[in-house]
Amino acid sequence: QYMSPVAYKLFLLFIWLALVYVLTVFTDLTATTFVQNGGVATSSIFFIVLAVVFGLSINKFKIPLLRASLVFVPLVFVAVWAGQKVPISADIVPAIIAGDPKKTWCIILVIYCFVASTTPVWILLQPRDYLSSYLLYASVLGGFLGILLGGFEITYPAFTGWSVPNTGTLFPILFISVACGACSGFHSIVASGTTSKQLNKETDARAIGYGAMLLEGLVAVVALSTVAMVARGDALVGEPPLVIYGTGMGNFLAALGIPKELGFSFGLMALSAFVLTTLDTATRLGRYIFEEFFSFKKASARYISTFATLALPAVFVLITIKDPAGEPIPAWKAIWPVFGASNQLLAGLVLLVIAVWFRKIGKKVGFVIIPMIFMNVMTLWGLITLLIRSKLSPVGIIAAVLLLLALVLIIEAYRTVRKTIFA
Structure with a gap:
């Protein structure tokens, strides 16, 4: 309604690509864990079974x-304890992909995402999110008390x-690294794509x-505290983010009398x-965007869109992804700067869309314009930095x-606002 057909399609494409990067990063991180x-x-x-x-x-x-x-909430915490008693060792995971158990887990997670995002939300998404909220509340409360x-x-x-x-300079890298807990484009997709559909009333x-x-x-503060x-120079610094977080939580919960190993696992x-929730939610949202982009109507389109x-x-x-020096690095580490930039640029573009909407309906837009300009400038700067450093690498x-899509969308938004002003 407030975009040209071209801008609308490009915006959908940008969102879809941002979701692809979310899936890449969290699949790799989860498999590593x-x-x-x-x-x-x-x-x-x-x-998941629970x-x-x-x-x-x-x-x-x-x-x-x-x-x-x-019945089930206590069983969730029992599952945390039971998992440590019967761990799935990397030795027993069939290394069917390039002899690497991690890649096998990646395939398993992709299959899980496919199944979870094509089934009705009441089967897995809603009940899992409900049960995981208790884990989240307990971890945040325990972490917060442990810090104090x-x-x-x-x-x-x-x-x-x-x-x-x-990595790059503090400006703009800081602003394409910090997302959740500050300003995140992914949250805007979730809010409109799934959360809004589950509200009892507006x-x-x-x-x-x-x-x-x-x-x-608050979750962001606890996570930052674990780091x-x-x-500086500790061997833990080189570990994946989830391990650093788990170690920090183990220390925080140990202050409350909980064994450090159990706290680490918890x-x-x-x-x-939370990451599993993100994975299948992002897949489901990507499916929605893909279906909307191609105007798919048939029920079978969910499978095609999810696969894509x-x-x-x-x-x-x-x-195998390599850094600028030619050294192999984990997929999450290679994609993270682009993931952060796309996520934060999406936040800036969402603010841009809101500003256009406010302008259309005659509301003040100053309080939206200022953060929108800041977000877009920082993320565009970050993308240019990445482009210069990475050159023709993936x-x-x-x-x-992403830079091209963002610039076209910004130009389209400017034209829309200009038409509104001079209409």
Whole structure:
């Protein structure tokens, strides 16, 4: 309604690409975690099974939510404990892809995403999100109390320099790295794509949206604290982000009397539950966008659209990606700068769309325009930096495509606003 047909299609394409990068990063990170900690893999499988049974219990067998919760919520925490007792060792995972258990897990996760995103939401997505919320609440509360009571010190330097080798300068890299807990384009897709469809009434949107934002900020503070207490040069610095987070949570929960190993597993499981939620939600949203882009109407289109959405992430996590120096690096680490840039640029473009909408309906737009300009300038700057550094590598090509799409969308938005002003 407020975009030209060309801008509308380009915006859908940009969102779809952003979701592809989300899927790539989190698939690779989750597979890495499952290989390094088989207990988390086992707990995750237990958790998925519990979610399906829970969904069937309340939707098919009509068991009251409270009664079902009293049974299944404790079982979720039992699953965390049980996972450590029967871990899925990397040795027993069939290395069917290039002799690498991690790539096998990547394939399993892609298959999981396909199944989870093509089934009705009440079977897995809703019950799993409901149960995982208790894990999240417990981890945030435990982490927050551990931070307050543990007497921990911030050991990582607050400032290490204006630039980082192989990463870039503080400006703009900082603003394409920090997303969740600050400003995230992915959240805008989730809010419009799935959350809005599950509200009982429209007036609930403010409390849920604003409350979720505050809770996300608290999660970000806890996550940042797990990094801040790691000394510079510590071997832990080189570990994947999920391991750093799990270690920090283990330390925080140990301050509350919980064994550090169990706290580590609990922290990893809580984060893995969140990541699994992100994976199949992103796949489902990608399916929606793909169907809308091509105006698919048939029910069978869900399978085609889901396959198309998962194809690129599957390729990215299975191929060997190298850094500018020619050294192999994990897919998540290679894609992360582009993922961050696309996510934050999406946030800027969403603010741009909101500004156009406000202008169309005659509302003030100043409070939207200022952060929109900042977000777009920083992310465009970041993409240009990535393009210069990565050149014709896969990351460089992706950065170029995103940059082109963003510039076209900004020009289209300017034309729309100009027509509105002079109409």
